[in-house]
Amino acid sequence: MENNLVVQSNELILATYTMQKTDKELMLACISQIDSRPDAPEVTKQTEFKVSVDDIKSLFFGKKSKNEQNVYRDMENASKRLYDVDIVMSLPENKILQTRLISSIVYDPDNGEVSLSFAEKILPYLTQLRANFTKYKLLEIGELSSIHSIRLYELVVMWVNQFQYSKDFTLEEFKHAMNVKGKYKQFGHLRQFVIETAINDINENTNYSVSVEYQKKSRGKGFRGLKLSFHKKTLDKLTGADGALSQAAIQSIVDSVQFMNDYNDHPSLSYDGKMQTDAFKREMINIIQREPESFNKPNKGLESYLPKIKH
Incomplete structure (x- = not known):
């Protein structure tokens, strides 16, 4: 499973939802089992994707030891939270889709496994994709330590695939992109717990480099926005003093x-x-x-x- 590709439509990458890191890891472990090519076998809401304790331990814990019972407990709790996740997605013609992510769960504590099935409305954004999708190997996010790191990593991969190598945001736009709208009202907390944590995590543990430039308000103290710059680490020798290409x-x-x-x-x-x-x-x-x-x-x-x- 560690070499499986995670492939999602860009609409799903940009969708709004709230979940914890363990929830996201379980979700991605299931998505990585889907053959997303246009000619792949059909996936339905009855199709089950099985994830075991061993899968989670090898993918997301590395050399860290973790009791199997605790891992299964975390998987079970993550499954229950995923079942309640609402996905809100912008569609063409100013339409908005709201759907559940998961349609069913089978718990198997004796074998340390859970099996999830995706909701019918979400399947077109995971299967038989022809264009406008983002892919990466599941192993690439295995060492990331927070949900914000995974979220930003997916966005960076998507932007690079769209030939974008920097993005400007107001603070509210950035919060929306990171699914933390309404949270972190103090800029210092947003900077410490979301921006810096995610950037440092990506720079240390992935094949991408990300740098940030904060934009001050024209009048008074404080910041109004930020600019992210990003590139693959293979290009590090082509970066300037600010870390940007x-x-x-x-x-x-x-x-x-x-x-x-x-x-x-x-x-x-x-x-x-x-x-x-x-x-x-x-x-x-x-x-x-x-x-x-x-x-x-x-x-x-x-x-x-x-x-x-x-x-």
């Missing part, structure tokens, strides 16, 4: 004739990108940021072009 550095790489010669056959390039210089440069800026690990020809990694870059 240096756009000048990336531009220098794509302007390099040698780089163009080396990677004109990159599989993510379109036909126009392979045939036209301007299209190559335009597309490569996004490809570098989205999938820097794909530049893996011997002695031709992105860092090999850095000596020519002026920061």
Whole structure:
């Protein structure tokens, strides 16, 4: 299970709901068992997804020892909370969907397992997905320590897949995105328990780097918003002093004739990108940021072009 992909529609990534970290872990352990490809077998509200104590321990506890009875107790409690979770999702044409997440639960304390079935209305956002979805390996969130860390990680992966590498928020917009609207009325608490905790957690335990810049109010004391910048750690050598990517550095790489010669056959390039210089440069800026690990020809990694870059 640890190598299974978690695949969710972007509508579900952006949906509003409240759950604890153990609830989210159990939810993702079930989602990772779904084959989300368009031609995959049909999943219905009767389809059960089984998660065992051993699954949870191997995925989310690492080397930490935890009593099996306690793990099962936590799984059972998380299942009960998931059964009560409301998902509120924005749909096209200004419509809003409100649905339960889970339709049924089977408890099996003798074997240390629970089996969950997803509600019918949520299945289109987990199965037979053709576009506008976000995916990552379940193992990638195994070391994250809070629900806020997991939430921000999913958003960062989604944004990078959409060719966005920074986001500006008012404080209220950020709270809404993080599903903490109405909470953390003091900025210091929001900063300490949500923003800094999630960013430090992601930076320490995942393959992404996130930095934050706080935006002060134009008058008086306090802050009105924040800007998040993020990239894959493979690009750390292309970051500035603020931790954000240096756009000048990336531009220098794509302007390099040698780089163009080396990677004109990159599989993510379109036909126009392979045939036209301007299209190559335009597309490569996004490809570098989205999938820097794909530049893996011997002695031709992105860092090999850095000596020519002026920061």
